[in-house]
Amino acid sequence: MKKTFLLLAIPLVFLNCKTDKKANGKLNVVTTTSMITDLVSHIGGDQINLQGLMGSGVDPHLYKASEGDVNKFVTADIIFYNGLHLEGKLVEVFEKMQHQNIKTVALADALNKKTLIGSTYFASNYDPHIWFSVDNWKLATKHVVTILSEAVPEHQDTFKANGEIYLKQLDALEENLKNIIETLPKEKRILVTAHDAFNYFGKSFGFEVVGLQGISTATEAGVQDVQRLAAFIIEKNVKAIFVESSVPKRTIEALKAAVNSKNHQVAIGGSLYSDALGNTGTPEGTYIGMFEHNVNTIVNALK
Structure with a gap:
């Protein structure tokens, strides 16, 4: 109404x-x-x-x-x-x-x-x-x-x-982003996030990208989605997964718990900016600063 x-x-x-x-x-x-x-x-x-x-x-x-x-x-x-x-x-x-x-x-x-x-x-x-x-x-x-x-x-x-x-x-x-990414071995370039926001990033910089939720956060991840992605993380030996600043953390925390329950350790590598920038007045509050933060966070965690 x-x-x-x-x-x-x-x-x-x-x-x-x-x-x-x-x-x-x-x-x-x-x-x-x-x-x-x-x-x-x-x-x-x-x-x-x-x-x-x-x-x-x-x-x-x-x-x-x-x-x-x-x-x-x-x-x-x-x-x-x-x-x-x-x-x-x-x-x-x-x-x-x-x-x-x-x-x-x-x-x-x-x-x-x-x-x-x-x-x-x-x-x-x-x-x-x-x-x-x-x-x-x-x-x-x-x-x-x-x-x-x-x-x-x-x-x-x-x-x-x-x-x-x-x-x-x-x-x-x-x-600058290409130079940072070059320090990460190609076999480690697997990005697991809360929702499918990073496909253009993956296409541009050679990452395999997997989101727990779909492209829109209006769709919610179910138990089967969590289990499917947990199996993928274990198979690929992914060391870190990432939360997003504009998406609730609970889905990624549930994914981490599912992976750890199968005797495989995965860490939350940090928070990425996906659908919104950081706070005004900070480097992450700009497009350039946001992108540099994301790539540094991803590369440092996956190393």
């Missing part, structure tokens, strides 16, 4: 707030995930008013719009979101925004579908965790530059310059 109320309320709020747009002469931009907020902040800088919906530890698969979120949406000039049903519970809200002539931009639309990882278990038929390919994030960066430049042509030189700087930082990140 509350969801229906929010959707019905959008046109009314829109009428009340439309005149507030660009109150200080800057573009009002709203982003969904913390990864996208970080990306857009690098490109837009001080030339835009930026509001991100989801903070540290927030699961976008399960996120529902609050009344405050609706107010942010209707006063936005542009909404950047991931797409591929990552923000599954916001799809109807995005559709309503489009009817109100508010530009909504899915970063996944910037990618070639041939490079996407398919999924028979997810509504979009594609894995939405596109940010775990640095190449994907470079394309997303270029897309954001294009969209902002079209929206505010007088600042396009700034957006393009910011984009070039960030692309160079992403190049350096990719090289």
Whole structure:
């Protein structure tokens, strides 16, 4: 009932707030995930008013719009979101925004579908965790530059310059990650996590990736899933498995207990950032810092 109320309320709020747009002469931009907020902040800088919906530890698969979120949406000039049903519970809200002539931009639309990882278990038929390919994030960066430049042509030189700087930082990140991963023997590159968020990472850096839950955290792991993965860990002699900052720890703890009950020791190697960045103001609160943290944590634990 509350969801229906929010959707019905959008046109009314829109009428009340439309005149507030660009109150200080800057573009009002709203982003969904913390990864996208970080990306857009690098490109837009001080030339835009930026509001991100989801903070540290927030699961976008399960996120529902609050009344405050609706107010942010209707006063936005542009909404950047991931797409591929990552923000599954916001799809109807995005559709309503489009009817109100508010530009909504899915970063996944910037990618070639041939490079996407398919999924028979997810509504979009594609894995939405596109940010775990640095190449994907470079394309997303270029897309954001294009969209902002079209929206505010007088600042396009700034957006393009910011984009070039960030692309160079992403190049350096990719090289750094490869160097760290090279220290881990190939036979040890097996990543077991709470849910299937790291397939693009595995494809990019040569890891076999197995998640206890599916691509969406809306699906829950059952006893058979735990036993199946426990057998896999024992067979492959995996030394460490990983929890995620935006997913409850209980599933991985149950997996560890199942493995240990079979006289095989496996450790929890640390916490990875999957669907959200770390706290604002920390290195892990940025895309680059998050990725470096994840790779260092994985490599150190699996060594």
